[in-house]
Amino acid sequence: MADENQNDVKEEVPEIATFDRTKKKKKKKVVISESTNNSVDKLAEKTENLAVSDGPETAFSGLKKKKKKTVESSILKEENGETREDLDERTGENEEGEGIVLGASYPWEGSDRDYHYEELLGRVFNILREKNPELAGDRRRTVMRPPQVLREGTKKTVFVNFMDLCKTMHRQPDHVMAFLLAELGTSGSLDGQQRLVVKGRFAPKNFEGILRRYVNEYVICIGCKSPDTILSKENRLFFLRCEKCGSGRSVAPIKAGFVARVGRRNAGS
């Protein structure tokens, strides 16, 4: 029985690999912090640029700022499209992909044609990346590992790396647990090894889906998509404050809502 479960888990892992951003593979489609909302993203970009403009080469900054504003979103797109195609060729050097050109000759060298916009843009970013990686707009991606799930008996599910995930999200286990249990519509608790044991049978992707919603609702900053946020309780309301851009918003308290009585009747009261 136990063996079977093991297999089960293993089998399901590849499916979830998208959830994991450490492996620099075919992800990027389903990443958690990926924005669907472009306009918000642009706003965020702007604020980022506010901070960017005080970089070292101040003489440049006016020029640079403008460029980046209009362009950053398109570069993101480009990146996405591109990486999907030629992933295989350069899985190893992924992050640096566009940076290879650096130091080497530029495509316009040796000819007196006009520079292409894209090329110049690439150049700026390469320089930025080299000198000030944190300003280059390569978002540090937060890595969420896929939930590992075991079955305990036939009726309980153990969420093994629950604590781990709480830590990566910087959230109190209690809060995450309350949300998980409310969404799963079940009860559960932490066991001796700090694993979350819940009643009922759930697949890893069940947890994943819920965690994803949790992250969207209680972790990610709406303004800049940064996961560097702090959740605090201020007079009965939960507030999410972003460490990156300083924006804040209130978030809904976790409510289990209606929970139907299941199981044997007349068992309890």
Place this chain on the structure above:
Amino acid sequence: MSELETQVPSTFDPFADANAEDSGAGTKEYVHVRVQQRNGRKSLTTVQGLKKEYSYNKILKDLKKEFCCNGTVVQDPELGQVIQLQGDQRKNVSSFLVQAGIVKKENIKLHGF
């Protein structure tokens, strides 16, 4: 340069309005659609938060007929009446409620896994 750094973030808070508007989060009246596991592969769907003006029993009757499942209206001491249906009917229920014009789509909150 360090001067700039300290000035920029503090002088302009682009999210000042957003904060004010957003503070009502969670007060919106949602209709919550949830699932719960029962024994085995059985589950059950609950619909909480429909407007009180509606006749729960009539809605229930239509739901039952539409999805060929049984169901009931439960009286909860705090949350009022709640519709309960057999099986995972979340998708069915939400599309039904929207189509029947009982709830707007953005006011439905689907819970569960």
